[in-house]
Amino acid sequence: MSVTINVRAFVAPDDPEACMRFYEGHSKLLEIYYGIAKITSGNVDWIQHRNTIVVIVEDETGTKTYGGARVQMADGVLPLPIETAIGKYDPKIYEYVRKGSAEICGMWNSKEVAGMGIGSLILCRVSVALMSQLPIDRVHVLCAPITTRMGRRVGAVIDTSLGNDGTFYYPKDDFIATAMVIPDVDTVNNADPNERNLIQELRKDPVQTRTESGPKGSYDVNYNLKIDNFNYYGYDVQP
Template sequence: MINVRVFRAPDDPESCMRFYTGHLKLLEIYYGISQVTSGNADWMQHENTIVIIVEDETRTKTYGGARVQLADGLLPLPIETAIGKYDPKIYSYIKKGSAEICGMWNSKEVAGMGIGSQVLARVGVVLAAQLPIDTFHVLCAPITTRIGKRVGFAIDESLGNKGTFFYPKDDFLATAMVINDCYSLEYADPKEKLLITDLRENLVQTKLEVGPKGSYEVNYSLRIPSHAHSTPVTGNQGL
């Protein structure tokens, strides 16, 4: 059984550290990348960063994860830091009401199951409907652009060279993508939209997922906790 749950970063430092070390290890070992903006650790203290973590039932082994970070003027979104030097208009473009899904990764143990390619992207879009946002951003590698399209993202041709940049290295192409209506998801694949809707309507459930390597059960717990020390932020579907 695999657990997928969400929490605000400062609420669970131990899980944040497991997420961080797993992501960093993957980037360094398999891609030779050590400096990537979503690999920065500042998000761990950031109340407006929601962590999606994929782990075993004991919550001690982490198989992957992603983060949804809200633009709040306190911590820049990774996309701002990543592409600002190539296209400075990103700074005025990202404003309150924007969020980004970033830092998506899965361990080699679950490679081929669809955790990174299906589950995390889908969950990110599920969370977006709980947040007070108008635009949802993502910076995709070439292999993940089609995944972004499936869950409703469109290439943001207003940035860079029709949406593309060389990042994080000169031989890596990144594509900026955006959802301008997180609720209606007009560009999402119809089958994918049904799966997203089911998760949005049933934030806590156990579900059989089918990936390239067969089927597996997932325990989902996707309700974003309200702020511990301030007024809860409410979005389309509340928290």
């Protein structure tokens, strides 16, 4: 597939139209291909949540969405999806969700770009790169079996203190999810060395164009990861 894509980040309520394209694409993918009608990261509350940063992958016109991910910050206002998903099985998750923590969630890519590495390469890397612009030191991820390898590559480790050595049945009884955490988002010491370098390059220059390579070949990516109009609110303003 020969295509140039745009990858940008923004505060969720600042672009509701893009948020709806994200939501509809994610929901359709889950329902059609996986038979999952609703998951905790699939609700729409985040669209009006100013502590949610959206990463969206679009065509050059900015009207077609190929995929995306969200970084939702813990603020005592909107629960993280991982809290809602596994809290009833293991309430220890609530101890971890505090000011300074966040979750990478809702990651997906359309079948149209399957095999390009949009989800496995671009979105994982970008989501971690964004942390340097946010008041975050710890990031949670709830991974499907196939995505634990992706998590490890960008510095996540399995949180064996939760569930059954970090695993849960979610979102259905025949699906296994693994709780992972990046405990050091500034340094990502557990990341693959090459991946760590790419993350740091995106942090140093969040607006750039790069040629990326995936299983199906090379393609150009226009990155605009500078988050405008962001002001954290939450625990420190609660009564």
